[in-house]
Amino acid sequence: MSNKKVILSAKDISVEFQVRNRTLRAIRNISVDLHEGETLALVGESGSGKSVFTKVFTGMLEANGSVATGAVTYGDMNLTDLKTNAEWEKIRGSQISTVFQDPMTSLNPIKTIGSQISETVIKHQGKTAEEAKAIAIDLMNRVGIPEAEKRYDEYPFQYSGGMRQRIVIAIALSSRPKVLICDEPTTALDVTIQAQIIALLKELKEEYGFAMIFITHDLGVVASIADKVAVMYSGEIIEYGTVEDIFYDSRHPYTWALLSSLPQLATTEKLYSIAGTPPSLYSEIKGDAFAPRNPKPMAIDFVESPPKFPVSETHWAKTWLLDERAPELTKPEGIQDLHAKMVKIYAKEGGA
Numbered sequence: 001m002s003n004k005k006v007i008l009s010a011k012d013i014s015v016e017f018q019v020r021n022r023t024l025r026a027i028r029n030i031s032v033d034l035h036e037g038e039t040l041a042l043v044g045e046s047g048s049g050k051s052v053f054t055k056v057f058t059g060m061l062e063a064n065g066s067v068a069t070g071a072v073t074y075g076d077m078n079l080t081d082l083k084t085n086a087e088w089e090k091i092r093g094s095q096i097s098t099v100f101q102d103p104m105t106s107l108n109p110i111k112t113i114g115s116q117i118s119e120t121v122i123k124h125q126g127k128t129a130e131e132a133k134a135i136a137i138d139l140m141n142r143v144g145i146p147e148a149e150k151r152y153d154e155y156p157f158q159y160s161g162g163m164r165q166r167i168v169i170a171i172a173l174s175s176r177p178k179v180l181i182c183d184e185p186t187t188a189l190d191v192t193i194q195a196q197i198i199a200l201l202k203e204l205k206e207e208y209g210f211a212m213i214f215i216t217h218d219l220g221v222v223a224s225i226a227d228k229v230a231v232m233y234s235g236e237i238i239e240y241g242t243v244e245d246i247f248y249d250s251r252h253p254y255t256w257a258l259l260s261s262l263p264q265l266a267t268t269e270k271l272y273s274i275a276g277t278p279p280s281l282y283s284e285i286k287g288d289a290f291a292p293r294n295p296k297p298m299a300i301d302f303v304e305s306p307p308k309f310p311v312s313e314t315h316w317a318k319t320w321l322l323d324e325r326a327p328e329l330t331k332p333e334g335i336q337d338l339h340a341k342m343v344k345i346y347a348k349e350g351g352a
């Protein structure tokens, strides 16, 4: 898997927002690579920086935000050099597309569904109106819209939430992007529809071969869709690995707490939680941002940010607990033997 080419690479990215004469540092020195055809899940609690980080890839930071350090490369382009909207248009929505949580914010309520898909086909593929309509109907079929030809002339309000999200996905794919960013694409939908959208994204990824960055709170979804997982905390990636590394061999206590909140485990196991809250992003963070919540902190935790301690070739964690001087901290019982538990859960759910 790791011999695939890197398609998108962030090096030492920091993002700052100016808020009433104060600086909020939302992202702190993130470096991560996305490989061709790979799905990278970004997980972490609300405010950890998942959305802000991905907005750096499409030049969509709000006006009060800027990239303070680092660079993003896409192929041989440095995206952090792009300034104007016209420059970004060559990338955003064409090479790198985003599907957001609420389809209604992406769709125009007063234009027909078909015209909205056709417009992007014309824009990105330079087709005639007639050709674009045929492509749009084909895309509608591929994303599972029944009677696509008839429904081409309907408006967003005539579609259900799940169907609208399918259309947003069709629009995102109409430019044949190399990278699809999905920012909690199923959060606004009910559970059965969520599963259908996830299945659809998996299918389309196979068919089109794009790489995907998938933001979610739901580790159950991560298990079913991701190849790699980056766990975010206070604007940093604190643990990174393959989906197996993170589920079955995680080393950071914050990752343990996230895993313990898997709804599938909640009924049978007592939960592992960590006291406290993340630090303010307005003040400078000295040492490890997680230190005040670390069950066994060392003096160095409050002085120096931990390096990325390698766990294996595919896996690292940013915690002093992996230093040889660290006290031993055992993984909470509830998430030990997670492999066997997951197998049982999926067997019960009929596979996912």
Ligand SMILES: Nc1ncnc2c1ncn2[C@@H]1O[C@H](COP(=O)(O)OP(=O)(O)OP(=O)(O)O)[C@@H](O)[C@H]1O
Binding pocket: 017, 018, 019, 024, 026, 044, 045, 046, 047, 048, 049, 050, 051, 052, 053, 062, 064, 065, 281
């Ligand atoms: N335009 C902005 N101005 C000031 N602060 C911002 C702005 N946009 C985001 N932030 C802050 O940046 C931090 C990271 O936000 P972000 O939306 O990336 O979190 P998230 O992990 O995606 O959360 P959620 O899961 O709730 O979407 C938060 O503290 C947020 O308040």
